[in-house]
Amino acid sequence: MMRARSAGDGRSGPDARSPGRSGDRQPGGSAPGRDSNVGHDEGSGGSPPPSDQAAAGSQKRVLEPAEIRRALTRIAHEILERTNGADDVLLLGIPTRGVPLARRLADRAAEFEDRTVPWGSLDVTMYRDDLRLRPARALGRTELPPAGIDGKTVVIVDDVLYSGRTVRAALDALNDLGRPRAVQLAVLVDRGHRELPIRADYVGKNLPTSQREMVRVLLSETDGEDAVLLSERTEAHV
Amino acid sequence: MNRHLISAADLSRDDALLILDTADELARMSDRPIKKLPTLRGRTVVNLFFEDSTRTRISFEAAAKRLSADVINFSVKGSSVAKGESLKDTALTLEAMGADAVVIRHDASGAPHRLAGWIRGHVVNAGDGMHEHPTQALLDAFTIRRRLGRAEGLDGVRVTIVGDVLHSRVARSNVALLNILGAEVTLVAPPTLVPVAVGSWPCEISYDLNAVLPKSDVIMMLRVQQERMTAAYFPSVREYSRRYGLDTGRMGMLPEHAIVMHPGPMNRGVEIAAEVADSPRSTIVEQVANGVSVRMAVLYLLLGGVDLLGGADPRGTAQDAKASMEDRESMVNR
Secondary structure (H helix, E strand, O other): HHHHHHHOOOOOOOOHHHOOOHHHOOOOOOOOOOOOOOOHHHHHOOOOOOOOOOOOOOOOOOOOOHHHHHHHHHHHHHHHHHHHOOOEEEEOOOOOHHHHHHHHHOOOOOOOOOOOOOOEEOHHHHOOOOOOOOOOOOOOOOOOOOOOOOOOEEEEEEEEEOOHHHHHHHHHHHHHHOOOEEEEEEEEEEOOOOOOOOOOOEEEOOOOOOOOEEEEEOOOHHHHOOEEEEEEOOHHHO | OOOEEEHHHOHHHHHHHHHHHHHHHHHHHHHHOOOOOOOOOEEEEEEEOOOOOOHHHHHHHHHHOOOEEEEEEEEEOOOOHHHHHHHHHHHHHHOOOOOOOEEEEEOOOOOOHHHHHHHOOEEEEEEEEOOHHHHHHHHHHHHHHHHOOOOOOOOEEEEEEEOOOOOOOOHHHHHHHHHOOOOOOEOOHHHOOOHHHHHHHHOOEEEHHHHHHHHHOOOEEOOOOOOOOOOOOOOHHHHHHEEEEEOOOHHHOOOOEEEEEEEOOEEEEOOOHHHHOOOOOOOHHHHHHHHHHHHHHHHHHHHHOOOOOOOOOOOOHHHHHHHHHHHHHHHHHH
């Protein structure tokens, strides 16, 4: 019932890439929800090339397990380099998939430098700006090391950076938890289309996308396999 | 979730678990330095209390404030206007004040249900007469789940509820909710304090506390509601205490892991001995703390998301339920 509003928007082909379009209805985060805000415009030429691995509709694997592994290894190295060996670094993953990523980065950093890097999770649900656009949703978990975040260099870890609204919510959430010395951002995929002045410090892969596309990150901890998938956003993909 | 929380019996198992899980996450917030979330900023919650209450009203007030809602406390004690009339007038006043949610306690059973038909906001029942007190049942279930270390429901947990079942909305809500969550409930009370319709409740009845104690994981003592004791329900308080009170001797008959609960306020020395109330097995203080988390969860789940009806139709019914089903599915798939 709610999603019917945008159905009249049949001529959206040309401006599908422009970020501000119907901005207030953009999903605020990494895992776009059910509301497809573009009508059926198959003929408009904006669809991505058909994939050879097309399983359901046009779905393309843009990162394979080995590439994800390499990207995380590189990010771990970059974090160590930029933070002088990860002194006072705390990795905080945003549920759901940011959490296993934070953990993997911490494991890798520990391997390279022979030390433990603390990690945790930071749920941002209660700080989102799009709560009133969808039904109340279940909360994730916030779990911090006992030492807290005061004086730490907090690296926020998430799977996909899109509008930047999730990260804004994360910054607000951090504000209520303490006062970090600095906050940085690490993401596996940056898909563009920012709606806020936010950028990532560490990026696994820059992935140019159209807003009609959907990026899904699969991780073995949560989904049984590692992959990044790019697909056309359809009703079937809610 | 339904649009209102009027009766524990209206909740599905999934609803109940969603509330308890949400409360679990919110409870973690209570040991942070800043116990406040911005989630309900700009929303107004009215506490409409026609009956005395300390913990429930304060608990709802704390819950709403921790979620950054504006709280209006509306005490109507002592009103001499005919009840139906005054409630409707009050409802219209609240409507005009732009209440997004009304938390109501009323001495008449069914008052929250009536209220829900008059206003656009969400209605939360904070106890109506001898009918229901759903948030108390939720916080009891939450406390049991935490103390007994259950992750999901309360399947197979043996809960014994002792005392004035007849006048107790807490017992009524608990029987419904605990049954939804899979617990096995036994009521123990003097025959005069057992409701007539108890045969239709999903629970066992016993008149012998000593026989039930060794088979209980949870024992929940109810307050002897002296203000509602208009007839001679038992010969004397002393005799009641002998037969149905929980003293240290009886506590010794409980299994090692069993916990002792009481919704408060207690009559120490009547239904529960002071040593029992203060023992490590007692969850009475914990229940109060958990009450805030559970009420935060309820307010968040009712008010935190999109209002599916846009506040247009006060009687959220089938369409509402269907919509929230769809949305739960999409939430899971997200």
